[in-house]
Amino acid sequence: MVAEADGHPRALVLALHGGGMTAGYFHGSAHPDLSLLTLGRSLGFSVVALDRPGYGHSSAAFPAGQSLREQTTAVFEALDSFTAAHPIGAGVFIVGHSMGLTLALHMAATPRGRDLLGIDGSGAIFHYQPGIVTSESPSDITTEASLNNSRRLREIYWGADRLYPPGTFEPGVRPTAAVPTTEARESAIWTAVLPSIAAEVRVPYQLSVSEYERCWRCTDADLAEYSGLFTAAPVMEIRRQPAAGHNMSLGWAARSYHLSALAFAERCLYAQKSALDQPY
Template sequence: MSVDRTDRKKTLPTHSAGVRPLLLEAAGLTLSGLVAEPEGSPRATVVAVHGGGMRAGYFDGQAHPGLSLLTLGARLGFTVLALDRPGYGRSAAQVPAGLTLGEQAVVLPAALDAFAERYETGRGFLMLAHSYGGKLALTTAARSPGLLLALDVSGLGHRYAGESADLPRIRHHVHWERTWGPLGLYPPGTFRAAQALVAPMPSREGAEVTLWPGMFDELAPRVGVPLRLTFAEHEAWWLHGRAHIADLTARLERAPLVRVERQAGAGHNISLGRAARPYHLRALAFFEECLESAGEADAPEMCVDPAVSAP
């Protein structure tokens, strides 16, 4: 596929103004990441967890000023921490083969503890995760109850579409199309900027891809935090018709709130596309709702966007 000439020529910065790189020592690993803080004390801390083959900069897109979750969250009173998962960024030299989801779910809470020793975190941690990062977020929520106040996940379902789980056999152009969707969903400069974000998926991480449906079925009943799931209009990796959404939400029996929505005008990589800002605003609004209702003993609520309910 050709790339727009503007995309090839434009020089882009490494990260947005107000966004700083940081290193955290956690469970014997050095994790790299990005952080943005509000002017005053934070309401809470949003932890952003990237997907497979990406890095923390996924949440600080440089192709357009409105893409960055980090700058938006900080302006709205949140500290935002985007971490490179184990096997990416600085820790890639320590664990070049990466870690399993279970092992990453040990490192992540340790990283948040280390972060809390150095930064104000407000009322606690809210997690926003994409794709494979959503797998880690759900695994962490199930294994570390009380760590997270709420969870927002995009680009993740519980059943793969067709042969999507068989990554080694998917042709490169098919993989690309499923990951990005139509080119027009992204602002000029996106694919040039993405060169700094893309990283190889570690082998141990890749080996678990096909296991996710069974892993989800095991951990879903233990997720006990409010959860919002977003499927892009052009999501092609996951099944997200009416029956699949009903089955997915039914398995999240302990979550006090499960909300499923569709993001119009978006591909799988929502946070790098033109729909990034509306998606991030909706996610932060969800977090605001969760902060306001924290401590209230309501019955579990299931809420599915009618746009997602199509067969």
């Protein structure tokens, strides 16, 4: 999914969806205010939301998905193809959700990732809440049937209906998809691999934590521990997003959250232009 800015873009926003979703996560159909693509374009950014390997248009080519290392290579190759034919302004800024955020951090931890403008992320922290990974089959957690039949899964990944526009839970509205088996295994080991990845991230990073996050531990102490892993990042900021569940880009909080992400992108642009060590 592509929304190109009129004229020369300020930058390219690369949006990476989470597990069990497609690129449509960033262009929710339940209400016009949900779309990061529409908002970003209106503010002068070009926005590209990819179907990560194993999802949507790529599911036939990668039925089992790919590891995060393999996805890193694939997404950089996709960026090369896009930037060869389209202007991207000052560079690439990533917005990642859940497994899309873990991919963004993998990308940033590579030598090439040091050229990114920055990262904004949500939906992936450090320690899972007890029983999250092992209580249900990871490959089945976000299908329509499992979400509708499991109160626990609905609470973890969505939360209360009031957090979302009317129609969100009608059949076919949510951009859900089965989690590829390779990615399910990657989810299970994230806590173990994060410290080594975080230590190599050398670009500005902002994490938004939803008020009703039920997948990850997110007390103040948990978030301080998480922040402390990013020892090489010039900026590592954490904010809490009110009135949001895990899938905040599909809820009423989406516009507020997306504005915060793009505001951070603006700060990264300013820092680059001004040769500052960190966003103001």
